[in-house]
Amino acid sequence: MTICDYDANKGTVSFAFHEVGKTTKGLGCLNVGDTLMNVTGPLGNPSEVKKFGKVLCVGGSIMIAPALLQLKAMKEAGNHVTAVLGCRSKDCIFMEQEAKALSDKLYVASDDGSIGYKGLDFLKDLLTTEKFDHCVVLGPVVMMREVCEITKPYGIPTIVTVTPIMVDGMGMCGVCRVTVGGEMKFGCIDGPEFDGHQLDFEELVQRQRLMLPEERLSSMLWEMHGGCNCGRNKA
């Protein structure tokens, strides 16, 4: 999971997640004061934050939350930051006000056009009129791929954050291997950020789906056994 906020004084970190499978649904059932067996991190390499000039920061779906943390850091580093929030439809958009406050310019887009632009095609027009020095994208793989395809002709360095399947997240299992520029890299120790123009997205999509039947089975059994017992999932 990608950290989306922290408070060093209070000693807290924040995460945003969609409830899609057994683990995330279980996490969603936790109450204040509950504990987890084990939490470890932060793992992976720190983001490269410095003064690039004009930065395009794209956050999609649940990854809007960590994208805002990047946005904030980029802003603090003295960049002019244009933010793009993408989502499926208007019910899924969140943290719009925060994004507005943190960025110099904000665009919103949705797959169905129910809020903001329809799709990401507007970016092409934006890039023809404005020059960007750097782009960071955090979102679903298909979205990150689309943004990379759009920025590539303009030669804008584009950094994507990948979250492939991992067992340990520390360099041991190798499940998170991705191909970057024809070379095998590990998402955990070499990433999670990679050059989006070099990344083999097709392979990443395929590898993310490797355990889909098992994930569905787990989730189904969890629901059948009453889920979190709070009745919330029955609604």
Next chain:
Amino acid sequence: MAETKPKPKPKIKKEAVAMPKQKPKERVKNFNEVALGYDEVQAIEEANRCLQCVKPQCVTGCPVEVPIPEFIKCIREKRYDEGIAIIKAKNALPAVCGRVCPQEEQCQVTCVVGRIGEPVSIGRLERYLADWEREHGFQKPEKAKPTGKKIAIVGAGPAGLTAAADLVKLGHEVTLFEALHLPGGVLIYGIPEFRLPKAIVRNEVNYIVNLGVDLRLGNQVGRIHTIPELMKSGYEAVFIGSGAGLPMFLGVPGENLGGIYSANEFLIRVNLMKAYNFPDYDTPLRLGKHVVVIGGGNVAMDCARSSMRLGAEVCLLYRRSREELPARHEEIENAEEEGLVCKFLAAPLRFNGDEKGWVKSMECRAMELGPPDASGRRRPIPIKGSEFTMETDTVIIAIGQTPNPIIQRTTEGLEANPKRGTIIVDENGKTSLDGVYAGGDVATGAATVISAMGMGKKAAKAIHEYLMNKK
């Protein structure tokens, strides 16, 4: 050799007392331990085969210098508590070592009885005493006066645990950082239950922790704290025993298809995360019917034997011949008894997938053996035009591990071998940084549990001297 043997001993039996084992047909269906251990009668009978050499050769073969004849004498005389104390003074993990040490290459290879027959089964006797202690309650050794020195140990595997045990006994304040949620390192995530039951690892680790070691789990040094940060926060010395956990891949096309696992991934899923109990446990493992394990070491054997226990037909593919297999003979024999099929002198060229991105076959090439290479083993040479295809639905790549690079990358001034990724140390485990020591697989590259323990021990001694002579 001029050993003075105690004369009156009657004839020494040439054959060692056999180790009772689960029957192959039964054990291949369960994850219970294969070797069942000696009972008291068997242990004493085997102990009686020891010549009690005045200049014991066996001890010279032991990386942690266990006084072998002394503990064997205790078994003969049924002084088991004294026997285990003798081992524990040198070796904090006897139940582990009695099971997984390659004794046939270490203490037993130099055993004098081995010249006339089978050497004394030192490992089995060590295991007997360790298991006896577990059943009868652990003794607590004496601890030296507190020195007030704080030491950080990175990695709760064989090297780190050994260093921690030795240093805490010397009176130092020891913090043991472990990245995973359970301590034990390769003993817990790597070696399968049927070869080393996890309850035994837990017991031995608890023994060390109960000596007064502060164990911090879920704490990956190099990321969460760097080595320089630890030194700044009051640790006067650091021992790095982070192991060789980074899996190697073949570098052939198709390696990222579904159904192709690194040995580490497979073993972590099975051993640490109990994937064989999915969906009762959360971590799944999709294993097909025809598993190919690539490699020939102990890890490859562990993968092959685990796969058989999970119901698959397994073929081990090794690029050299049977004689060059680096796995322990005992494990090769166990695996063959369980029905392992081996294909020697062949190596994969590429993997082919189905429309869903899962592996369905692999193209291989036959090899022949040429002159010996740097490792002393005969080098495999590809035979032109010998390509063939094998059907498979699961591949496990067990061709070795290299050190995890995180600490090397995040510790300025720490010298590492650029090619192998190992941390460079002197004979006492000292690195290029003052007060920082390293040992085990992170310094040697993937090796054995006992060699890691040996280095942990040496480094502990060096750290003690360094701290006590400082200012």
